Amino acid sequence: MTHDDARPAGPAMEGGACPLCAGLAALRQARPEAVEHLVRAGTELVLAVRALLEAPPADRPAPRPAADTRLRRIDVG
Numbered sequence: 001m002t003h004d005d006a007r008p009a010g011p012a013m014e015g016g017a018c019p020l021c022a023g024l025a026a027l028r029q030a031r032p033e034a035v036e037h038l039v040r041a042g043t044e045l046v047l048a049v050r051a052l053l054e055a056p057p058a059d060r061p062a063p064r065p066a067a068d069t070r071l072r073r074i075d076v077g
Contacts (some may be wrong), residue, residue, distance in 0.1 A: 027035055 027038075
């Protein structure tokens with residue numbers, strides 16, 4: 001592909017049917033406070049999903065880590 005074949009950057013590249021492009025176009029027109037709020041809410045959502053995935057099932061206790069015989073506890077002072 002040569003430089004002449006490259007598509008121009010900017011609004012012409014945004015597709016009307018692409019949900020991602022439509023979302024990005026809407027974000028460009030939104031107030032900065034609204035974008036900041038959406039980013040914080042998205043972060044909280046991701047953290048909540050992560051906590052759910054990392055939590056052990058409620059009906060059985062968390063598995064105990066296997067004892068490693070190569071490690072020994074040494075009390076210092």
